[in-house]
Amino acid sequence: MKPHVILNSAMTLDGKIATRTGSSEISGPEDLLRVHQLRRKLDAIMVGVNTVLEDDPRLTVHKFQPDESDSSLREFDNPLRVITDSKARTPLNSRVLNQEAGTLIAVSQKAPGERVKALRDKGGNVDVILAGEARVDLAILMDELAQRGVRSLLLEGGSTLNFSMLQAGLVDEVRVCIAPMIAGGVGAKTLAGGEGVDYMKDAFKLELKKSYKLGKDFILEYEVLK
């Protein structure tokens, strides 16, 4: 069992999701609104711990006031926030641990007990689960989320987690916002990092379903072929 997973990312024309210094203000206001509208409809949002460490995101719906009569909206305001964090490195003062939404931190057996305890001690809205030995096992995590009633999940990066999720065959859709910018930089993170595939024949194959201009940006929506 697993949720339906949509990988969503903003990138430059050369595929960078951040500069080499970690700056990641890429898309325009219209795209930020699109992402928050999507967040309001899905059950969970997931990011890797490096995104928490570098960007300190809130991962909530706060860019618009939804029309509550819209039947495609979820019952509650904010989706569950999910962090893959093998060694429980999420800082205790990070914004994903605030009271605005529930947060589930997936750790591995490598996580120091005192770090796990400190996260658990944060209180009612923070949950820590063990999934995997050295690193978070994403298939186990997806199964656990599905069992908790998460039917849809927005994967919001970063580069390393995006690749792992694709490699594990856990991504169903990819939606990208391409901003009219080129950042360059060999060290700048791209849409999918990790090990990468050795040959193009092994690349993850997609089928374009929709494309449109949004403000100054361009949106592409793909289905992942399996």
Ligand SMILES: NC(=O)c1ccc[n+]([C@@H]2O[C@H](COP(=O)([O-])OP(=O)(O)OC[C@H]3O[C@@H](n4cnc5c(N)ncnc54)[C@H](OP(=O)(O)O)[C@@H]3O)[C@@H](O)[C@H]2O)c1
């Ligand atoms: N433009 C955008 O839309 C966008 C969106 C999000 C992020 N970003 C940018 O992306 C950058 C961060 O990306 P990143 O690649 O460095 O990190 P990341 O993908 O955010 O986090 C990766 C970390 O997640 C943890 N993890 C746990 N289990 C994992 C697994 N099975 N597979 C992969 N990772 C796992 C690992 O740390 P442990 O080993 O400690 O667990 C890993 O190093 C930031 O600069 C951020 O600004 C951009």
